[in-house]
Amino acid sequence: MIDMLLDVGQTSARARLVLSGEVVGEVDDLPGFVSGSDICQAIEASIATAADELGAPKIDRVAAGCSGLFGAVPDITRLGQALNAGHATRVLRLADDGVSAFLGALDGAPGAMVAAGTGIVALAFGPAGATRADGVGAMLGDNGSGWWIGRAGIVAALSAADGRAGGSPRLLDAAVRRYGPVEVMPTVIASSGTPIATTAAFAIDVADAARTGDPVARQIWHDAAGYIGDAIVAVASRAELGDDLRWCTAGRVALSRDLLEPVLSERILAKFPNAQWTAPVATPFEGLAHLLHLDTLTDFGHMAAEYRHE
Numbered sequence: 001m002i003d004m005l006l007d008v009g010q011t012s013a014r015a016r017l018v019l020s021g022e023v024v025g026e027v028d029d030l031p032g033f034v035s036g037s038d039i040c041q042a043i044e045a046s047i048a049t050a051a052d053e054l055g056a057p058k059i060d061r062v063a064a065g066c067s068g069l070f071g072a073v074p075d076i077t078r079l080g081q082a083l084n085a086g087h088a089t090r091v092l093r094l095a096d097d098g099v100s101a102f103l104g105a106l107d108g109a110p111g112a113m114v115a116a117g118t119g120i121v122a123l124a125f126g127p128a129g130a131t132r133a134d135g136v137g138a139m140l141g142d143n144g145s146g147w148w149i150g151r152a153g154i155v156a157a158l159s160a161a162d163g164r165a166g167g168s169p170r171l172l173d174a175a176v177r178r179y180g181p182v183e184v185m186p187t188v189i190a191s192s193g194t195p196i197a198t199t200a201a202f203a204i205d206v207a208d209a210a211r212t213g214d215p216v217a218r219q220i221w222h223d224a225a226g227y228i229g230d231a232i233v234a235v236a237s238r239a240e241l242g243d244d245l246r247w248c249t250a251g252r253v254a255l256s257r258d259l260l261e262p263v264l265s266e267r268i269l270a271k272f273p274n275a276q277w278t279a280p281v282a283t284p285f286e287g288l289a290h291l292l293h294l295d296t297l298t299d300f301g302h303m304a305a306e307y308r309h310e
Helices: 039-054 077-087 097-106 146-162 169-179 185-190 195-200 203-211 215-238 263-269 284-293 298-303
Strands: 002-008 012-019 022-031 061-066 091-096 111-116 120-126 129-134 246-250 304-308
Touching: 002 039, 002 097, 002 284, 012 039, 012 284, 022 039, 039 061, 039 077, 061 097, 061 284, 077 091, 077 304, 091 097, 091 284, 091 298, 097 111, 097 120, 097 246, 097 284, 097 298, 111 215, 120 215, 129 215, 129 298, 146 169, 146 185, 146 195, 146 203, 146 215, 169 185, 169 203, 169 215, 185 195, 203 215, 215 246, 215 263, 298 304
Parallel strands: 002 061, 061 091, 111 246
Antiparallel strands: 002 012, 012 022, 091 304, 111 120, 120 129
């Protein structure tokens, strides 16, 4: 049995090839999903590239977790048929990236998780079923994400250049080093081809500034922690999880717990007094493997779909 697991984010996508349960290869530099494009076409292209690089013309099953679905998986019939024609794929399971991240992080057990990378999505599973928050993209949300932190940092940098309130000379210096002079900065970001990911890259600089005591950068991370905490509270409440909530964080933003705490935990404990943070059990790749082995996807409603070629 040959499985391909595809983890598609806004910045990049990764593929893993699994033969009879053993990982035999990975591709880490596939293009991410550009909001507004056809997700099924993007998945098909990524699988074709990964299959070629890994020398796997035949793929029995595919599991993909994708950003940009906004909690509703599109009709995957055409994609399933194309994968069957091109790779003899018999089973395709596609899910919102929140589902694959959740299944990996909590191994499918009840609890709540937020995945915060370029974008952000929160998901919980409890007595009321699966619930989801944010993950609607940079135009409408992704508050607390790498994009949001990076954008807030760039705004603070440009404010310093203009002499406006809320500016940070420290972030201005960092932005000029990363993107060039203020006069060309908007054009450099907008014309990058991936402006959201390019903006999110500045979150690293905002983190560095926060750790050296820059008050503007520290406030940005403080606010991000509040947004992340609110997302976890929202999904956990709607899933009807109890006071002993188990919750976890995943993604690049979540790695900076030193900048998110104590605000993040305080926000959650205010609603769930006995809540316990837990380290993610595994990665979204393991979550995708879990997705393939679920008896049914009905618990995740519109967030996951299946195509089978009989």
